Amino acid sequence: MPEGDNVWQAAVRLHAGLAGKRLAASDFRVPSLATLDLSGWTVLEVASRGKHLLHRLAPPPDQADEPLSIHSHLKMEGSWHVYAPGERWRKPAHTARVVLRAEDGTSAVGFSLGVLEVMPTAEEGRVVGHLGPDLLGEDWDADRAEANLRARPDRAIGLALLDQRNLAGIGNIYRNELCFLARVHPAAPVAAVADLPKMVATARRLLEVNRARPSRNTTGGFGPRDDSWVYGRAGQPCKRCRTRIVHATLGEPAEAAPGTWPVEQRERDIYYCPSCQPAP
Ligand SMILES: [Zn+2]
Incomplete structure (x- = not known):
């Protein structure tokens, strides 16, 4: 059962695997995001806030879009894995909700996520603004x-x-x-x-x-x-x-x-x- 420490660990793994890398492909396997293509976007960082995960991305240099955040929540069953090029997935493919593949072949796969949405980074407050002090956050109080x-x-x-x-x-x-x-x-x-x-x-x-x-x-x-x-x-x-x-x-x-x-x-x-x- 994911708690704040698991989510923090997931953010560290995802950040290590993706931060600073440009995406070669994205594959969102939820209806609301099925047409979204983030290839060419660069992952700036992956952060946790309480039990929420935020991948923050910058648009391709030739695109004037505002930065985006992928907001996910593991709820009860969710997990994120980071895979080296060619590495076999450790969860059934039909449970994958999103695949992010970096240009160097590293993949991050979100399985059975309880929440998956994409929003302008400037609007993150809508999903994490209500949270009290984060036990593992820099804002802990x-x-x-x-x-x-x-x-x-x-x-x-x-x-x-x-x-x-x-x-x-x-x-x-x-x-x-x-x-x-x-x-x-x-x-x-x-x-x-x-x-x-x-x-x-x-x-x-x-x-x-x-x-x-x-x-x-x-x-x-x-x-x-x-x-x-x-x-x-x-x-x-x-x-x-x-x-x-x-x-x-x-x-x-x-x-x-x-x-x-x-x-x-x-x-x-x-x-x-x-x-x-x-x-x-
Ligand atoms: Zn007792």
């Missing part, structure tokens, strides 16, 4: 993230952490792990978190540490089952107190719907220790 969370003290902390307007980069795995580490039930209100600055600092630290790792680990353990405290561990003993971990779902109450961030269907799953994290 812990005080602002904390203030954003506190702005709605009655909201469930498990929902507030996923709301990318508060702070950007946390997905379902991290929000569950963060609640466990803070010994707070995901449905408990923000105001019930004993040390919110510490929770925000832990979020930043977990993403920073994991962006350098090939696979995510929130516990520091080494075994194959030691990579999480509670996420995905329903029915298994809590690593602190041996109580069995509980799996449930957490959604936004209907009356709170206006103005709330849509929680992905599969981001409703919560995992917690009923003893370490008593229900509110």
Whole structure:
């Protein structure tokens, strides 16, 4: 499940593979972009903002077009791969949504992307302007993230952490792990978190540490089952107190719907220790 650290890693790989290169061909395999041809355009950079990816491109020298951005979001299943010339794809071709081929033969392929659109770079704010401070971004601002969370003290902390307007980069795995580490039930209100600055600092630290790792680990353990405290561990003993971990779902109450961030269907799953994290 892609979270901010995966998206950051994808941006680094894509930037290393494409930045400064001119495209020999582009192939958008979504109806709305099927006729778009970016051959001759140069990839200036690939950046991440929270869980969003932005390829920024400059037009061919003889074209007066304004710079464009390819905006993509991995959602639940998406991924971007970078391939050397002639290298075999590691995902089925029918799941490819876009292929960008540079003049040196390097290809970037976006598979099963949840969002794929192209817009003038000047209009990126439309898709990422709402985001709170990026946990892995140069604009990271812990005080602002904390203030954003506190702005709605009655909201469930498990929902507030996923709301990318508060702070950007946390997905379902991290929000569950963060609640466990803070010994707070995901449905408990923000105001019930004993040390919110510490929770925000832990979020930043977990993403920073994991962006350098090939696979995510929130516990520091080494075994194959030691990579999480509670996420995905329903029915298994809590690593602190041996109580069995509980799996449930957490959604936004209907009356709170206006103005709330849509929680992905599969981001409703919560995992917690009923003893370490008593229900509110
Ligand atoms: Zn426990």
